[in-house]
Amino acid sequence: MPPDERYSRQIRFGPIGETGQQRLSESRILLVGLGALGTVAADQLVRAGVGFVRLVDRDFVELSNLQRQSLFDEGDIAGNLPKAIAAETRLRRINSSVQIEARVDDVNPSNIEEYLDGVDLVLDALDNFETRFVINDACAKHTKPWIYTAALGSYGLVMPVLPGRTPCLRCLLGSMPAPGTSPTCETAGVVAPITHIIASIQVAEALKLITGSLDPHDVRLTAYDVWSHRFQRIDVGKDAMASCPVCSKREFEYLDGSPLRTITLCGRNAVQLIPGVRGDINFEELSKSIAAFGSVQFNDFLLKCSAPPYELTLFRDGRAIVKGTDEAGIARSVYSKMVGL
Numbered sequence: 186m187p188p189d190e191r192y193s194r195q196i197r198f199g200p201i202g203e204t205g206q207q208r209l210s211e212s213r214i215l216l217v218g219l220g221a222l223g224t225v226a227a228d229q230l231v232r233a234g235v236g237f238v239r240l241v242d243r244d245f246v247e248l249s250n251l252q253r254q255s256l257f258d259e260g261d262i263a264g265n266l267p268k269a270i271a272a273e274t275r276l277r278r279i280n281s282s283v284q285i286e287a288r289v290d291d292v293n294p295s296n297i298e299e300y301l302d303g304v305d306l307v308l309d310a311l312d313n314f315e316t317r318f319v320i321n322d323a324c325a326k327h328t329k330p331w332i333y334t335a336a337l338g339s340y341g342l343v344m345p346v347l348p349g350r351t352p353c354l355r356c357l358l359g360s361m362p363a364p365g366t367s368p369t370c371e372t373a374g375v376v377a378p379i380t381h382i383i384a385s386i387q388v389a390e391a392l393k394l395i396t397g398s399l400d401p402h403d404v405r406l407t408a409y410d411v412w413s414h415r416f417q418r419i420d421v422g423k424d425a426m427a428s429c430p431v432c433s434k435r436e437f438e439y440l441d442g443s444p445l446r447t448i449t450l451c452g453r454n455a456v457q458l459i460p461g462v463r464g465d466i467n468f469e470e471l472s473k474s475i476a477a478f479g480s481v482q483f484n485d486f487l488l489k490c491s492a493p494p495y496e497l498t499l500f501r502d503g504r505a506i507v508k509g510t511d512e513a514g515i516a517r518s519v520y521s522k523m524v525g526l
């Protein structure tokens with residue numbers, strides 16, 4: 186099949202053309218997270234004919250994913266497949282000319298720089314702040330552009346970050362939110378139309394960036410709510426960069442430090458998690474949202490949620506013990522879904 190035929194409609198689109206298609210075929214992308222956002226972005230990028238995509242995700246495909254995570258099906262659940270492997274298989278069938286590297290891993294300060302090696306753009310399709318702040322630091326350190334996305338309920342956000350030129354995630358959010366203060370898709374729910382729209386906007390920004398059409402002066406935070414149709418483009422402003430520790434001082438607190446330290450508790454089939462930000466969790470509030478996972482009990486000191494095969498014991502300051510695994514990546518995943526970090 187001649188490549189021009191495959192990409193003919195995209196090449197005919199003026200702002201891309203033959204030159205843009207050539208640039209796409211030479212582009213190298215890291216995509217972190219293969220949930221509702223990442224599966225849609227990966228599908229569109231591979232169909233668009235990027236040269237190389239490195240996919241990293243730490244989770245397995247579960248039944249509750251199929252409502253919105255469009256690369257997966259019931260066969261992936263029956264086969265107990267990690268998301269990265271299931272996605273890779275499907276994407277290879279879609280476009281065999283794209284080089285795909287799939288990694289089943291938890292992205293964290295110890296490996297992010299290795300994953301950044303050899304790519305020119307990073308797409309964030311994550312469900313937790315902890316890893317996003319690590320990506321923000323690492324991309325600033327190595328001057329790699331990245332595109333932030335988030336979606337929850339019927340609402341979502343997209344913002345390209347061109348290090349040194351446009352505001353970063355810390356310019357936007359300040360520090361990482363304290364544990365237990367942010368709702369998650371598991372607690373607040375999410376509808377497929379918003380994750381597809383947000384991932385599509387992210388891919389549009391990626392196509393512009395790769396083909397040379399993204400004007401740094403026009404970079405904004407895009408916010409959209411598919412239920413109310415409220416659409417906003419927000420100028421985060423250059424002033425935020427002047428007081429941002431990453432943009433103005435090149436301090437990489439989340440890359441150098443450890444926002445969510447994990448310690449495997451030997452012989453107990455449990456992992457302890459210690460967040461870098463001390464929380465003051467309201468157990469009464471959290472017990473309502475966390476009840477979606479299983480039975481919850483709490484007193485003045487700790488909250489316990491039993492969600493077989495895991496059990497979470499959470500202390501007021503955000504420290505937790507996840508029983509049922511001795512793998513740090515799984516424990517982090519359980520924590521970020523239930524507590525939200």
Ligand SMILES: [Zn+2]
Binds near residue numbers: 353425426
């Ligand atoms: Zn910044």
